Amino acid sequence: MAPPLAAPNTFIQQHNLVEQVADYLTQAIIQQHFLPGERLSEVQLSKDLGVSRAPVREAARLLESRGLLISKPRRGFFVRALNAVELEDVFDLRLCLERHAIQRLSERYSSEAERALRQQVEVLCEAAASNDGTRRIEEDLQFHRLMLHYAGNDRLLRAFDNLTHELRLCITLITKTHEAPDTIATSHFKLLDALASGQADTCREAIDYHIGVARDFVVKGVSDTGDHRHEDVLSR
Numbered sequence: 001m002a003p004p005l006a007a008p009n010t011f012i013q014q015h016n017l018v019e020q021v022a023d024y025l026t027q028a029i030i031q032q033h034f035l036p037g038e039r040l041s042e043v044q045l046s047k048d049l050g051v052s053r054a055p056v057r058e059a060a061r062l063l064e065s066r067g068l069l070i071s072k073p074r075r076g077f078f079v080r081a082l083n084a085v086e087l088e089d090v091f092d093l094r095l096c097l098e099r100h101a102i103q104r105l106s107e108r109y110s111s112e113a114e115r116a117l118r119q120q121v122e123v124l125c126e127a128a129a130s131n132d133g134t135r136r137i138e139e140d141l142q143f144h145r146l147m148l149h150y151a152g153n154d155r156l157l158r159a160f161d162n163l164t165h166e167l168r169l170c171i172t173l174i175t176k177t178h179e180a181p182d183t184i185a186t187s188h189f190k191l192l193d194a195l196a197s198g199q200a201d202t203c204r205e206a207i208d209y210h211i212g213v214a215r216d217f218v219v220k221g222v223s224d225t226g227d228h229r230h231e232d233v234l235s236r
Contacts, residue, residue, distance in 0.1 A: 017051065017055045018055045018058045018059050018062065019059075019062075021045075021049060021051065021055050021056055021058075021059035022059040022062045022063055024049065025040075025045075025059055025060070025063055025068075025069075026063065026068060026165075026168070027134060029063075029068055029069075029079055029169075030133075030134060030137065030168050030169070030172055031133065031134060032172070034079045035079060036079050036080065036081030037078060037079060037081055038078065038079045039075070039076055039077070039078050040060060040069070040076065040077045040078070040079070041076075042056045042057055042060070042076065042077075060077040063077075063165075064077065066165035066166075067080060067165055067166045067169075068080055068165055068166075068169070080169075082166070082169055082170070082222070083222065084219050084222050087170060087215070087218055087219050087222060088215070088219060090163070090166050090167065090170055091170070091211060091214070091215035091218075093163060094160075094163060094167065094211060095207070095208065095211050095212075095215075097148070097156060097159055097160050097163070098144060098147070098148070098160075098207050098211060099204055099207055099208065100151075100156065101147055101148045101151040101153070101156055101160075102147060102151070102191070102194075102195070102203045102204065102206070102207045103200045103203060103204060104151040104152060104153065105147060105150055105151045105152075105195060105203070106194075106195055106198060106199070106200050106203045107200070108150075108151075108152060109150075109195050109196075109198065110150070112150075113146075113150035114192070114195070114196070116146055116150070117143065117146055117147065117150075117191075117192060117195075118192060120139070120142055120143045120146055121143060121185070121188045121189060121192065123139050123142075124136070124139040124140055124142075124143055124185045124188060125185045125186060127139040127185070128184065128185035128186075133172070136171075136184075136185075137168055137171045137172060140171055140184065140185075141164055141167060141168070141171070143188055144160070145157070145160065145161070145164075147191075148160050170214070170218055171214075184214075187210060187213070188210075190206055190209075190210065191203075191206050191207065191210060193206075194206035194207075
């Protein structure tokens with residue numbers, strides 16, 4: 001016998017609740033309300049959010065799959081801290097994706113793509129001047145997502161979307177270690193200049209420099225602050 005019609009609706013509501021809890025935890029982690037290595041209390045979170053422990057647990061599992069939390073047997077979920085090696089891996093994959101994307105984009109760069117990307121850089125500069133760190137991160141990611149979108153490869157874009165969860169942590173570290181955070185926004189104009197040149201080599205050099213500078217700031221910052229001390233707690 002087929003299940004009653006109410007069952008799917010109940011599932012959808014539960015699923016949406018899990019996503020809401022996951023969004024809350026994501027923002028809390030990015031804003032460092034929960035610090036790297038910190039254990040999350042399902043009991044306390046369920047009380048704070050006014051929900052049962054089930055959606056909190058499911059949201060934690062979702063964030064574990066996205067690389068923001070890790071679980072330890074019989075100990076619960078902990079905020080993940082990316083060590084220098086893991087950061088290098090994230091930026092290495094990002095560079096592979098964006099290097100290919102910008103080369104594809106240079107071959108099909110349209111006035112529509114240029115207009116959308118330039119407008120997004122303006123938005124990013126406005127966000128950089130504000131005190132809203134979360135918005136800066138999202139606008140930064142949106143620029144690069146637009147670049148991959150106009151590159152015209154949906155699978156490449158999906159791969160980038162899968163990486164963005166960890167990239168949020170990386171960009172948070174950039175804004176904390178960069179000597180002049182506002183230059184993070186204006187540096188995107190150099191990518192536009194490279195695309196306008198129509199030269200694939202120029203574009204590749206521009207993205208290599210853009211991502212390479214970010215990587216170097218983050219890796220050096222993590223090494224200098226001794227975040228490797230969390231590795232024994234957070235290793236998988």
